[in-house]
Ligand SMILES: NC(=O)C1=CN([C@@H]2O[C@H](COP(=O)(O)OP(=O)(O)OC[C@H]3O[C@@H](n4cnc5c(N)ncnc54)[C@H](O)[C@@H]3O)[C@@H](O)[C@H]2O)C=CC1
C-alpha cells in the first residue's frame with residue numbers, strides 16, 4: 001500500500017481514495033445481500049469486504065446479481081470501486097451458510113471479521129470500518145462466547161481498542177441521537193446513570209461532533225430519565241440528584257448542554273430546530289424516534305474510538321436474507337458517513 005491510502009488515525013497520510021472495510025456481519029442475515037447490492041452501485045471509494053469469499057458469490061447467485069471478487073492486498077495502491085466487483089479479505093466460514101438460518105458454529109467467524117477490520121484500521125491499512133448487522137443472540141449462544149458477554153459491536157470495539165468509554169450515536173439527515181447507556185436491561189438503567197458516565201459520554205460527544213462534523217460548539221439537548229424529567233422530583237429524583245448538577249458542571253467546562261428536558265417534547269421540531277445533537281438516557285428512549293424519522297437512511301456511529309466505525313441502523317433481518325428485498329439505504333448512508341468522517345479528520349490533521 002502506498003502512503004497515500006494508509007490510515008488517517010495513526011499515520012500522517014493524505015486522503016486520496018478512501019479505503020472502507022465492510023464486515024459482512026451475520027452470514028445468515030442480510031449483510032452479505034447488502035454487500036452484493038452496493039457492489040452494483042458507483043462509489044468513489046475502494047470498498048473491501050471482510051468475509052467468506054464463497055458466501056458472497058453464493059449470495060450474489062441467489063439474488064441473481066453479477067459479482068466478481070478479488071483478494072484485497074493492502075500493499076497495492078487504492079483504487080475506486082468498479083461496478084459488479086468487490087475486493088475481499090477472505091475469512092473462512094466454519095460451516096456452509098443457509099440464508100435465514102442461524103448457526104452458532106459460524107459465530108467465531110463473525111467476531112474474527114470484526115477483529116480483522118478493527119486491527120486493519122488501527123494498523124492503517126484502511127481508513128474506516130463499516131459494519132453490516134450481526135446477531136447478538138447467536139454469538140452469545142455459541143460455545144466459544146460466555147453467555148451474555150457479547151452485547152454489541154459498540155462495546156466489543158470499546159474493549160478491543162482498550163477505551164474506557166465510547167458513545168453510540170445514530171444520525172440521519174437532520175437528527176442525531178446519542179445514548180448515555182447502550183445495550184442494558186431497562187431494570188439496570190437508572191443505576192447506571194451516574195455523574196461519571198454522563199460526563200464521559202457528553203465530553204466524547206462534544207469532542208467528536210467538533211472533530212468529525214465541524215460543529216464549533218455543539219448545542220446538545222439532554223433528555224431526563226423519568227417522565228416529565230421527574231416532574232420536580234415527584235416522578236423520580238435522578239434529574240435533581242444526578243443529571244442537572246452534572247450538566248451544570250460540564251457547562252462550566254465550556255460544553256453547551258441543555259436539559260434535562262422531558263424526552264417526549266425534546267423530540268419535537270421546535271426544540272430540535274436549534275440542536276446539533278440529542279443525548280438520550282437509554283436505547284429505547286432515543287432510537288425509536290430516530291428510526292421513525294429516518295429508518296433506512298441513518299447510520300450508527302461509534303464515537304470515542306481511535307478509529308472510524310459506522311454501521312447500519314437495522315438488524316440482521318433473517319426474514320429477508322437471500323430474497324433480494326432488503327433495502328441497502330442504511331449501508332449506503334453508513335459508507336458515505338464513514339468517508340465524510342475520514343475526510344473531515346484528514347482536513348483537521350492537515351489544516
Ligand atoms: N448493527 C447491528 O449489528 C445490529 C444488529 N441487530 C441485531 O439484529 C437481530 C435482529 O433484530 P431485530 O430486532 O429483529 O431487527 P431487524 O432490524 O433485523 O428487523 C426488524 C424488521 O425490520 C426489517 N428490516 C430490517 N432491516 C431491513 C432492511 N435493510 N430492509 C428492509 N427491511 C428491513 C425486518 O425485515 C424486520 O421486519 C438481533 O440480534 C439484533 O440484536 C439489531 C440492530 C443493529
Ligand SMILES: NCC(=O)COP(=O)(O)O
Pocket residue numbers: 151152153154155287300311
Ligand atoms: N440498536 C443499535 C444496535 O443494536 C447496534 O448496536 P452495535 O452492534 O452497533 O453496538
